Amino acid sequence: MATEQNHDAQDLQQEQAAEQETAQTQAGTEQNEVSVESLQEQIAQLEGDLKLEKARTANAVYEAQKSVERIQRESEKHKDTVLEKFAKELLDSVDNLERAITAAGDDTSALSEGVVLTLKSLLTSLEKFGVVVVDTNNGFNAELHQAVGIAPDAKANEIGVVLQKGYSLNGRLLRPAMVLVGQ
Known part of the structure; x- marks a missing residue:
């Protein structure tokens, strides 16, 4: 009988151990499931944070x-504004050199030739930077010319006399040409 009781006790212990093992396995599985779920939540949170930071970086x-x-x-x-101001200042020098050439008339002295060469050099330098003379040969254009009087011997809407040349810088008007227009 003691052997039987020992067997029964051993069987009972084995059953209890098996039940305990099953309980531990279930608890471990639940713990693993909780761990997996929490890890998946963390991964999802980190992925969301990564997307947000990528968007911030791109922005x-x-x-x-x-x-x-x-x-x-x-x-x-x-740069264009500075160039425009500089070019306008140089136009005064161009005008003065043209007046000097006009005042010299037909005089072909070394001084007048020097003034002509200086004017050519200055105009060449201005052209390199986009400053060109406004066309006055194709009739009056209110956007390019400023009519300051009437030229009695010129045809209607044609320029009779150019009092002061006009200039443009890269297609923008620096100074309109002052002209006398026919009636």
Whole structure:
């Protein structure tokens, strides 16, 4: 009987151990499931954070590119403004040299030849930077010419006398030509 009780006790212990093992396995599985679920949640959270940071980075790169483009546009505009002011100042020198040539008349002295060469050199330099004389041969154009009087011997809407040459810089008018127009 003691052997039987020992067997029964061993069987009972084995059953309890098996039940305990099953309980531990179920608890371990539940713990693994909880761990897997929490890890999946963490992965999802990290993926969301990564997408957000990628979007922020892309936005920062876009803003930086736009800033560079804006600065370049402003720089070009500033450069054009400075060039325009400088060219306008040089036009006074061109006018003075033309007046000196007109005042010299038919005199072909070394001084008058030097003034002519200086004027040519100055006009060549201005043309390199886009400053050109406004056309006065194709009739009156209110956008390019400023009529300051009437030329009695000129035809209607034609330029009779050019009092002061006009100039443009890269297609923009620097100074209109002052002209007398026919009636």
